[in-house]
Amino acid sequence: MKQDLYLGVEAIGQAAIDGGISGVYAYPGTPSTEITEFIQGSKLAKEKGIRSKWSANEKTAYEAALGMSYAGKRAMVCMKHVGLNVAADAFMNSAITGVNGGLIITVADDPSMHSSQNEQDSRYYGKFAMIPVLEPSNQQEAYDMVYKGFQLSEELGVPVMVRITTRLAHSRAGVVRKEEVQENPLKMPFNPTQFVLLPAIARQRYKSLLQKQERFEKAAFESKYNFLKIGEEKSLGIIACGIAYNYLKENYQEEACPYTVMKLSQYPVPVALLHKMEKHCEEVLVLEEGYPVVEETVKGIFKKNLKVSGRLSGALPRDGELNADLVAKALGKETTEGTPVPELVVNRPPALCQGCGHQDMYKALNQAMDGYSKGRVFSDIGCYTLGALPPYESIYSCVDMGASITMAKGAADAGLIPALAVIGDSTFTHSGITGLLDAVNDRSNIIIVISDNESVSMTGGQDSSALGKIETICKGVGVDPDHIRVLVPMKKYHDMMVQAFKEEIAYEGVSVLIFRRECIQAAARRLRTEKKMKLNPKA
Amino acid sequence: MKTDIILAGVGGQGILSIASILGEAALREQLFIKQAETHGMSQRGGAVVSHLRISDREIASDLIPLGTADIILSVEPMEALRYLPFLSRNGYIVTNTTAFINIPNYPDLEVILKEIRKQPHFVAIDADQIAGEIGNKRASNMVMLGAASPFVNIDPEKIEAGIAAIFERKGEEVVSLNRKAFQAGLRFAMEHR
Numbered sequence: 001m002k003q004d005l006y007l008g009v010e011a012i013g014q015a016a017i018d019g020g021i022s023g024v025y026a027y028p029g030t031p032s033t034e035i036t037e038f039i040q041g042s043k044l045a046k047e048k049g050i051r052s053k054w055s056a057n058e059k060t061a062y063e064a065a066l067g068m069s070y071a072g073k074r075a076m077v078c079m080k081h082v083g084l085n086v087a088a089d090a091f092m093n094s095a096i097t098g099v100n101g102g103l104i105i106t107v108a109d110d111p112s113m114h115s116s117q118n119e120q121d122s123r124y125y126g127k128f129a130m131i132p133v134l135e136p137s138n139q140q141e142a143y144d145m146v147y148k149g150f151q152l153s154e155e156l157g158v159p160v161m162v163r164i165t166t167r168l169a170h171s172r173a174g175v176v177r178k179e180e181v182q183e184n185p186l187k188m189p190f191n192p193t194q195f196v197l198l199p200a201i202a203r204q205r206y207k208s209l210l211q212k213q214e215r216f217e218k219a220a221f222e223s224k225y226n227f228l229k230i231g232e233e234k235s236l237g238i239i240a241c242g243i244a245y246n247y248l249k250e251n252y253q254e255e256a257c258p259y260t261v262m263k264l265s266q267y268p269v270p271v272a273l274l275h276k277m278e279k280h281c282e283e284v285l286v287l288e289e290g291y292p293v294v295e296e297t298v299k300g301i302f303k304k305n306l307k308v309s310g311r312l313s314g315a316l317p318r319d320g321e322l323n324a325d326l327v328a329k330a331l332g333k334e335t336t337e338g339t340p341v342p343e344l345v346v347n348r349p350p351a352l353c354q355g356c357g358h359q360d361m362y363k364a365l366n367q368a369m370d371g372y373s374k375g376r377v378f379s380d381i382g383c384y385t386l387g388a389l390p391p392y393e394s395i396y397s398c399v400d401m402g403a404s405i406t407m408a409k410g411a412a413d414a415g416l417i418p419a420l421a422v423i424g425d426s427t428f429t430h431s432g433i434t435g436l437l438d439a440v441n442d443r444s445n446i447i448i449v450i451s452d453n454e455s456v457s458m459t460g461g462q463d464s465s466a467l468g469k470i471e472t473i474c475k476g477v478g479v480d481p482d483h484i485r486v487l488v489p490m491k492k493y494h495d496m497m498v499q500a501f502k503e504e505i506a507y508e509g510v511s512v513l514i515f516r517r518e519c520i521q522a523a524a525r526r527l528r529t530e531k532k533m534k535l536n537p538k539a
Numbered sequence: 540m541k542t543d544i545i546l547a548g549v550g551g552q553g554i555l556s557i558a559s560i561l562g563e564a565a566l567r568e569q570l571f572i573k574q575a576e577t578h579g580m581s582q583r584g585g586a587v588v589s590h591l592r593i594s595d596r597e598i599a600s601d602l603i604p605l606g607t608a609d610i611i612l613s614v615e616p617m618e619a620l621r622y623l624p625f626l627s628r629n630g631y632i633v634t635n636t637t638a639f640i641n642i643p644n645y646p647d648l649e650v651i652l653k654e655i656r657k658q659p660h661f662v663a664i665d666a667d668q669i670a671g672e673i674g675n676k677r678a679s680n681m682v683m684l685g686a687a688s689p690f691v692n693i694d695p696e697k698i699e700a701g702i703a704a705i706f707e708r709k710g711e712e713v714v715s716l717n718r719k720a721f722q723a724g725l726r727f728a729m730e731h732r
Contacts, residue, residue, distance in 0.1 A: 005562055005572070030579035115579030171575040171590075171601035172562065249599035324604040336606030338626040342654050344646045345620045348549060350585035351641065383583065390643075458580065 003174035008164055011139045011175045012078075012106055013038030015146035020181035022073035022101075023051035025061035027430065028459035029080030030115035031169035032108035036078055037462070048183065054456075056465040057401070057430040058083035062090040062105070069103040069159075070195055072187030074150045081109040081122050086401065086431070088125070093197055094159050095129035096205045100189045102150030103159040108169050111290055112321040115166075115458075117381070117398065119319065121290030126161045126267060127297075130209055132216050133161045133267040134225070135242035139173040141225060141265065147178055156215060165289045167321065168243050213268070221272050225265035228273055230280050233258035237281025238331075240264065241294055243322075244287035250324035251333055269294060274301050285330060286310035289322050351386060357517035358384045360489035361451050361497070362392040365420070368501030369394075376416060378408040382424035383458045383519075384451050395422055402431025409435065409444045417445050418505045425452040426464040433473060439510050440478040447504045447511045451489070453519035461522045474512045483511040490517065541594035542692045543603045545622045547613040549639045550582040554614055556705070557684050558589050564693050564701035565593045575601040584641050586618060593692070612687045614666070614680060615639045616651045623658075631660045633687040633728070635679065637667040662686050662728045669723050678720035685724025689732065695725055 006014060013035045016024060026036040039045045039052045051068075055061035058079045065077035077087070084091060084107050091105065107125070110116040126133035134149060136142035146162055153160040193201050220226055231237075237260040240248045245263050260280040262273060277284070284306060286295040295310035302308065309315040315330045316322065328335045352359050361384075369376065379385060379395035380403045387394045397407055404421035412419040423432050428450050439446055450470055456462040466473075474484050483504060487497050497515070504511035518526075544561070548554040558574050565572045571594050577587040590603045605624050611632045613619030619634035626632065634655060638648050655663055666682035673682075681702065688695040699721055706714045 003566070005566065005574075007576070034578070114577070114581070167575060167601050170578050171573055173573045173598075173601075174566070174571070243601070246599045246601065250604060253599070323602045324600045328604070335604070336627070338606045338608075338624045338628075338630070339658075341623055342620050344650055344654065345617055346642065346644050346646060348584075348586040348618075348642055350550065350580050350583035353583060386583070458583075460578075460582075 003176055005172050006139055006143070006175040007034060007170060007172050008136075008139050008142050008168040009034040009108070009170070010038045011143040012146050012162065012164070013042070014175070014177060015143040016076045016104070017042055017045050017048070017050060018178055018180050019147040019150050020074050020183050021050060021076050021150070022183045023065070023068050024076045024078065025055050025065040026078040027055050027058050027061055027083060028456050028462045029083050029108075030459055031110060031166045032078045032080045032083070032106065033459045033462070035106060037460075054463055054465065058087040059090055062087035062094070065103060066090060066094050066097070066099075069099040069101040070189060071101065073101040073184045074103070075101065076104045076106060076146070078106045079108070080116065081107055081120050082116060082118065082400070083107075084122055084125055091125065092129050095131045096197060096202060096209055097195045098157045098205070098209070099153055099159055100187065100194075101184050102153035104146060104149045104153060104162055105159055106146070106162045106164070109163060109165045109290055111165055117400070119290065121293055122161065122163045123267065123293045124291060126163065127293065130213060131158045131161060132156060132219060133163055135163045135265050135267070136168060137242050137245040137263070137265055139168065139171070139175050142168060143175050143177070145225070152219070156212065156219065158209070158212065163242070165243060165321070217268050217270055220266045220268055221270035223266040225263070226270060226273060227263050228277055229261045231257060231259040231261065234280060235282055237262070237277055237284045239284060239286045239294060239298065241286070241288040243289055244327070247322055247324040247327040248287060251328050251331060264294065269297050269301070271301055274298055278302050278306055283307045283309070285315060287316070287322065287327055287330070349389060351389070352383065353520050355520045356383070357453055357489040357515060357520070358387060358451050359392075360491055360494065361449065361515040362387045362394045364489070364494055364497035364501060365394055365422070365449065366392065367498045368505065372418065376418060377420045377422060378404045378411065379422040380404040380427055382427050383453070384422055384424055387422065400431075401427050402435055405432050405435035405439060405446070405448055408446045408448070409439045409442065412444050412446045413442070418447060419445070420447045420449060422449045422451060425450060425454060425466040425470060426456040428470065429464070429466040429473070433477060436474065436479070436510070437477050443509055445508050447501070447513065450512060450514045452514055452516040453522070454516070455519045455522045457519045457521060461519060461525060470514055479510050479512050483507055483509065484514070485512070486514045486516055488517055489515040540692050541592065542610065542690075543608045544591040544593075544610045544612055544687070544691070545603060545608045545625050546589040546591055547611060547618040547622055548587055548615050549618065549641065550577075550585050550587045552614050552639065553680055554587060554589055557612065557680050558591050560684060560698065560701040560705050561591060561593065561691065561693075563704055564698045567701070568693055568697060570595055570693075571598050573598045573601050586621060588622060610687055610690050612683060614683055616648065616655060616663070617646065620651065620654060629660065631662065631690045632658050633662045633683065633690065634664070635666040635683055636663050637665060637679070662731055664724065664727050664731070666724065669727065670720050673719050673723060674716055678716050681717040681720035682724035685721035685726075686728040688721070688725050689728050
């Protein structure tokens with residue numbers, strides 16, 4: 001069989017194409033971005049006419065995917081873990097409406113917070129919504145689960161979540177593809193009130209979801225991704241979830257694992273499998289990436305005197321990513337370690353690129369704010385968040401997408417004046433517009449800086465929904481046009497920028513300062529492409 | 540037979556080009572590979588690392604366990620030291636000696652190089668200079684790959700074939716430059732290991 005190298009995220013993108021989706025919906029977010037990028041770049045997806053443009057945020061993405069499912073077609077929606085918070089309203093209710101065409105939500109969690117502000121575990125969301133969750137242990141399983149997941153979603157009548165973590169998302173391995181499935185025909189829901197969650201209907205739908213739980217569990221029990229391997233040694237049993245199964249296997253390369261092992265990759269946790277397992281062990285160690293979801297669950301299912309350990313008990317660290325070494329320690333196995341890191345090695349944190357427009361904006365902002373006490377500039381998520389670090393140290397908050405504007409508004413309402421917000425172009429259209437509307441309606445005394453580099457840069461330069469629309473949006477929301485100003489963040493305009501800041505700080509009301517210059521990375525990519533086109537116009 | 544490689548550098552230095560050539564060569568040899576990359580925030584000039592595992596049997600973990608890496612291949616000297624806990628007792632450090640200084644508190648380069656020379660097995664090579672002499676500093680990653688190739692369980696000729704495959708669409712000139720860079724790195728490692 002032909003094997004190709006795929007990143008976990010690419011395998012998922014390929015599987016969605018091969019599995020017959022008509023559309024993918026997403027907002028970029030590490031480590032999920034490349035799923036959608038893969039589909040956008042796929043020739044096959046183009047031939048099939050698969051819809052794949054970026055959405056304004058995860059909620060709009062989710063709802064559009066649900067609409068595609070309503071129309072009978074298969075759809076996938078992708079996001080990073082915190083993106084599911086944004087889409088949570090649609091997500092929770094879609095479990096109750098159920099689906100028509102197969103719907104997969106792929107959520108990429110980021111334990112150890114490599115590129116995130118928390119490490120929440122999306123399996124809790126799966127449990128919360130009471131839908132099946134698939135958690136692949138490797139790239140091939142990621143492919144297979146997504147490929148088959150649409151059918152599973154259609155059979156069970158609910159959205160199915162595929163939960164991956166950073167390591168699987170961004171690791172490459174050989175994957176064997178399956179035959180392409182054709183897309184579904186357009187087909188209305190069998191029951192015309194299925195998607196009408198008026199209380200009377202919602203109560204019925206909710207009961208139906210509750211009744212389905214047994215089927216979900218049966219599906220997990222029968223799933224080939226879940227299995228029990230009975231071991232001779234009874235002192236311990238191990239439950240290995242998702243990628244943790246690999247870390248367990250890594251520890252038994254030369255010898256067979258003597259303990260009973262349960263591999264768990266499809267949820268809800270199959271109770272029947274646990275009851276089978278408990279006959280073969282006196283204690284159970286749970287290996288899971290993320291929160292102690294399974295550790296908590298199985299405690300209430302196993303017989304009372306069975307000791308359960310894992311991340312909660314302290315057998316494994318409560319936070320951070322798992323690895324084979326941590327699993328070895330939990331198993332009491334000997335580990336080796338090379339020489340320690342020499343003391344002279346210093347941290348090398350990420351930084352704004354040389355020549356980036358955010359730098360010039362921050363330099364002007366710092367000078368304009370020089371006479372005021374610190375802590376008056378709020379921000380949120382994007383490359384510009386690096387303005388919190390030296391040498392700028394300009395911003396004092398990074399909570400969630402769009403929170404710069406609303407937190408500055410709240411602080412100004414409380415009397416902190418001047419209060420400023422620094423937000424990016426794409427973050428503004430993601431979640432900033434509604435906050436701006438609140439500020440306008442309340443005549444809040446804030447200065448909003450939209451640092452517009454005309455792309456979603458932190459995640460690799462995706463198209464920004466805001467492109468060419470910011471001034472119009474601000475005017476439409478009701479900002480006084482005299483206080484919407486556009487500046488070019490370049491060293492030579494430094495004094496002009498400082499002056500603009502000072503004037504708008506003096507104005508009592510909502511001001512929007514747009515600093516617009518193309519992302520330096522995007523510019524470099526554009527120049528490379530243009531050069532290539534010149535050399536070889538046909539390519 | 541396995542080769543576990545820690546690829547280290549700074550975001551933007553292009554360590555993934557090295558990984559993709561080794562991956563290509565390993566696949567041609569019908570070997571198993573797993574390669575964990577760093578994407579996201581760190582790519583903005585932060586420390587980046589890729590775990591590349593090549594084996595003749597199925598690989599379990601995407602990450603290399605501590606104390607078991609066969610090679611630390613670093614395109615930047617301080618970054619080579621950051622991953623020492625991963626290196627096995629018999630493992631080799633293969634590092635570029637040209638520093639990438641994008642932080643204000645970068646230590647004295649001489650002190651870093653002294654620390655590298657204290658390690659039992661190392662190849663320290665000025666890949667930028669060698670690549671510059673060949674014709675283009677941007678080929679320094681291929682010098683590094685050449686310097687590491689004696690320690691990878693794949694015939695260096697097969698790796699060179701991987702270079703040809705990866706750079707093919709960029710034209711004969713680019714292929715030839717990168718091959719020369721690779722050979723220069725290999726030569727240096729054979730003489731200085």
